[in-house]
Amino acid sequence: MKEVIDFLNSNSMGSLATVENGKPRVRPWGFMLEQGGKLWFCTANTKNVFQQLQMNPAVEFTSSSQAYVTVRVSGEVKFSKDLEMKKRIIENSPMVKGIYKTPENPIFEIFCLEHGKAIVSDFSGQPPKTFEF
Template sequence: MQEIIQFLNEAKVFYLATAEGDQPRVRPMGFVMEYEGKLCFCTNNKKEMYKQMKANPKIEISACGNEGKTLRIAGSVAFNTSREAKVKALEVNPHLKTMYSPDDGIFEVFYFIQGTAVFGDMKGGKKEVKL
């Protein structure tokens, strides 16, 4: 788990894909944390991304690192609606406080309930990690 979080944090920006019907939708992301042993991210429940994940919880994340290294994470997500998860996210990334609060009714934390992370390189090497 820590290897995944470190890779995403070092990449700074990674991309999360959802589906809207038969159309993929991709957007940049920048927040990741571990909470209760789960790989967690956050969003706003007014965004299309939230609606897409509620309709179809299968997502994929892609990131590029240094020296041609890559990371892809595919699986299904669920939402942690606890105040504690939101507080932890705001502690991990205080900049989020400029947009959200634990009780604002829009801040959402989501996490992989199952999935696979694949570390790769441009030479075709890969290492899989089950979530």
Template sequence: MSDIEKVNDLLTRAEVFYLATVDGDKPKVRPLGFHLLHEDKIYFGVGTFKEVYKQMEANPNVEITAWDGEHILRYYGVADLTKNQEVVDKAFELMPEIKEAYESNGWEMGVFFLNNATAEIRNMFAIEESYEFEY
């Protein structure tokens, strides 16, 4: 199993994970559930109309944290917001109810992956594994 697959698997086991951004000088954290491993990158999705997307445009330094009941994931880096319609289409295949909501409201799904990223898989006291990802 590759390093990025290990990170993806922990996110899958956790089911819900948390994305931290910065709004001006204040931290903002919200739960997410969607992630997709595509071409050795883990993509996440949020609406381009949401504040979280605007925060990442203004300051793309983000962190994702998750807990699978045994391990903690800290995955941090620079959100790459480059449009990728193939990933959006795959996301909508996996989540048809989200596709319907976005299409009926005229919303756009923005997808991103973390570049210049570090993933730490930890227990409560120490880092057990650490990986670097540069694309």
């Protein structure tokens, strides 16, 4: 899994897919950080994506490098109110800090993938690598 985490730390911007009314919805998204084997992300509870995740917590996040290596992680999100983790995310991302300002912001929500699957693939002809977490 270290390979996946290192990749996501270097290629944190990607796309997040959710489901809305039985149809896929994909949007640009950022990976925030890993802690204790959990992959952390954030959003605002005022966004449609927040409601989508509440109704169906199954997601997939994908990111690619300039060398055409791709990582896909999938699983079910778990929301958290952990202020220390919110603080870490804000400290880790100037963009998030610019949007939400403080961990106590009432619209700032964090969520993680605690268990799931990660796939690393490229165009080398080698089979993809699969990791369970």
